[in-house]
Amino acid sequence: MPTFVYMTRCDGCGHCVDICPSDIMHIDKTYRRAYNIEPNMCWECYSCVKACPQNAIDVRGYADFAPLGHSVRVLREEAKATISWKIRFRDGREKNFVSPIRTTPWGSIKGPAEYDAPRPEDFAKQELAHEPEALNIKGGLPALRPEQLKLGVV
């Protein structure tokens, strides 16, 4: 289901360009609006559809399983941490879904640059950067005790 852009809605901000995992959303050289340069390579992740602040990106379904006349529209609400889907079938039926997309408030997760740089000795550890603090687990990393292991295996 390749994406396409409503040119009158798009303001060329480049969010879709940044987020597209296939790097196929580009800015048009004539009108400075976003467009899908290679629809065949679109893997329908809907990242750009959800990220677009103008709701300017839509998805055109392949005719073999999504006949003409249907629509799938998505609305991301950062304040509510939800994604809403509206599926309209070509016979007029409509289905609406709402899904939570965050367990923490929007903008509350620190970026990598906001953490302290790892110390040289941290590179020799098994944990990844800023673990175990970043895992947000009270009492530190859990470990299996010998009695928890299956008898005869270890």
Next chain:
Amino acid sequence: MFTNNPFATLTDILPAWFMQVYVILMFVAVVAGTLFDVVHKGSARYFFNNWRKSNSKGAKQIGGGEWVSLAVQTGLVDVLASGEFCNARRRVAHLLTMHGFLIYVITTAVMVFGYPTPATPTPAILPLLWWIGGLMVCLGGYWFWFFIRADVAAEGNSPLRFMRADLFVLSLLASVTLGLIWAFLQTRGGPGASVFFGLYLIATTVLFGSVPWSKFAHMFFKPAAAFEKRASYANGSRSNLPAPADKPELFGSAREQPRHY
């Protein structure tokens, strides 16, 4: 310098009617270019088809008073305050460029037609506004072109890359920058003012004459699209988008502390 009407001083070398005819020609070029653009791209047909579709799908009819309210909101929020931009930097750059351009163009027209010669002294506020408008265009335009344009840093392109989408902003910047340089040199009385005036005319002709090939016409279709968007929200069709989620901010068990084991 900031209180001299550069177009009145120009009458030392050119008759007053020259700039008046030039401004009229540019106005005609914009109108003709926009009409050609609308017909060639079928944008008016697309707009009205969309409009009819949106109205027919709407859950409720919009009344006369509501239409006026929508038009006022579109004008004040979406057009004058560039309310559709989500990125604050882009919005500020657009506000500077748009309002600067309006001030610059309007004061140009008033000075050219109202105070064409030194015999009719120009109120000091007009050239001052002309300079302020021009500097606003330069500030917003250069900021946008060098620092805010998308698809430049992410694609590893040169910050000086030029493509057809840049025709509008670059011809606008060239016109205003060369105009300001010309006015500065003319006031100083130094050499080169005539050369910069010629370059200013060329850049301005490109700006207003290239409407069918540049994005100049967005001044007209963007407000129309913003109005259609507001109407679709008012009549309930919401461009086919889902209604806002009716769930509260805290979304049930999903907000619990994560349990990794």
